[in-house]
Amino acid sequence: MRGPRSEGMRTWLVAAVVAAVVLATGAWPAAGQGPDPARLGTVEGDVVYATVGGVALMLDVHYPASAQGPAPVAVYVHGGGWTGGDKSSGAGMADKDELLARGYIVAAVNYRLAPQHKWPAQIQDVKAAVRFLRASAARFGLDPARVGAWGGSAGGHLVAMLGTTDASAGFDDSGGNLEQSSRVSAVVDLFGPADLTASDWGLDRSPTAWQVFGATSPADPVLVQASPVTWVSPDDPPFLILHGDKDATVPVSQSVTLDAALRAAGVPSRLVVVANAGHGFRPVGGDPAPSRAELTAMLAEFLDRHVRGIAGTGRVRRRLPPS
Numbered sequence: 001m002r003g004p005r006s007e008g009m010r011t012w013l014v015a016a017v018v019a020a021v022v023l024a025t026g027a028w029p030a031a032g033q034g035p036d037p038a039r040l041g042t043v044e045g046d047v048v049y050a051t052v053g054g055v056a057l058m059l060d061v062h063y064p065a066s067a068q069g070p071a072p073v074a075v076y077v078h079g080g081g082w083t084g085g086d087k088s089s090g091a092g093m094a095d096k097d098e099l100l101a102r103g104y105i106v107a108a109v110n111y112r113l114a115p116q117h118k119w120p121a122q123i124q125d126v127k128a129a130v131r132f133l134r135a136s137a138a139r140f141g142l143d144p145a146r147v148g149a150w151g152g153s154a155g156g157h158l159v160a161m162l163g164t165t166d167a168s169a170g171f172d173d174s175g176g177n178l179e180q181s182s183r184v185s186a187v188v189d190l191f192g193p194a195d196l197t198a199s200d201w202g203l204d205r206s207p208t209a210w211q212v213f214g215a216t217s218p219a220d221p222v223l224v225q226a227s228p229v230t231w232v233s234p235d236d237p238p239f240l241i242l243h244g245d246k247d248a249t250v251p252v253s254q255s256v257t258l259d260a261a262l263r264a265a266g267v268p269s270r271l272v273v274v275a276n277a278g279h280g281f282r283p284v285g286g287d288p289a290p291s292r293a294e295l296t297a298m299l300a301e302f303l304d305r306h307v308r309g310i311a312g313t314g315r316v317r318r319r320l321p322p323s
Contacts, residue, residue: 034071035142043061049129049133050176052175059087060087061106066103067103070137072142072147072307074107075109075159077151078151082113082157095295104303105141111125119213123226126161130147131176135179146307149163156193157189160192160194163189164228186307187238188302192228192254192255194228195229229257232258232267236265238267240302241259241270243273244276246278252273256271
């Protein structure tokens with residue numbers, strides 16, 4: 001776990017030093033001239049980003065219709081209770097087309113599933129995917145310094161872990177490209193669990209605790225280790241957290257807890273509670289507000305600001321690569 005920093009300025013100074021080291025060592029390769037024009041508007045499916053224990057791990061690379069130089073990247077992580085789901089599905093796929101229209105490369109990631117593969121296989125794989133993308137920057141025409149992530153439910157949990165943990169957490173230990181960073185510039189967490197030890201989550205009353213995490217009790221240390229709130233520190237990237245107020249699968253209190261922890265550490269965080277929305281933003285007792293289209297716009301504008309470096313006025317802002 002990373003220890004807290006006492007001053008926000010120190011965080012930015014550390015980030016600047018790390019960025020300089022990264023650029024000096026060449027750990028993030030140059031992205032070249034941008035995506036191959038022949039690939040614009042296409043999907044490169046089932047790209048193997050790592051092979052772990054004989055299992056080929058794959059992602060889909062969705063290219064925008066047009067690109068001006070190396071493209072920013074939005075990494076999508078699907079949900080499914082860590083036991084199911086696929087890179088081509090899930091609540092977050094509703095946002096894909098808008099991100100493509102804004103010029104992002106969207107990399108949709110599959111990861112090993114429980115119960116065959118217990119935690120921390122899932123976060124190890126997502127981190128390996130980010131490292132692979134950076135190592136393959138020239139191949140895909142992407143910008144390795146502009147990488148954000150979003151995901152829903154279990155995928156929300158995984159992108160929150162991606163945002164709150166660095167290599168010192170011990171999850172960057174498989175899948176290759178270990179010279180690369182798995183850090184991201186921004187995280188959008190759609191209704192993901194954040195504190196697996198909390199009584200409101202009820203993981204202790206579900207077979208998920210054993211099937212996914214191998215936990216034997218609510219106090220099992222693995223549930224602490226697998227909780228994003230455990231790892232929050234001031235150098236985490238900005239978070240946007242979206243959660244339905246009628247979510248009966250992952251209670252909104254989970255996102256309230258994560259937002260509070262991030263804010264307490266000085267991390268920019270915004271929590272949007274969607275009225276009349278259940279898990280996956282399904283309508284419950286009325287029309288969800290904000291609407292799903294409004295949530296997509298919110299997500300895209302957040303990534304524009306923190307990944308592409310574009311403010312609401314369209315002005316390009318100064319940015320630093322993540323540490």
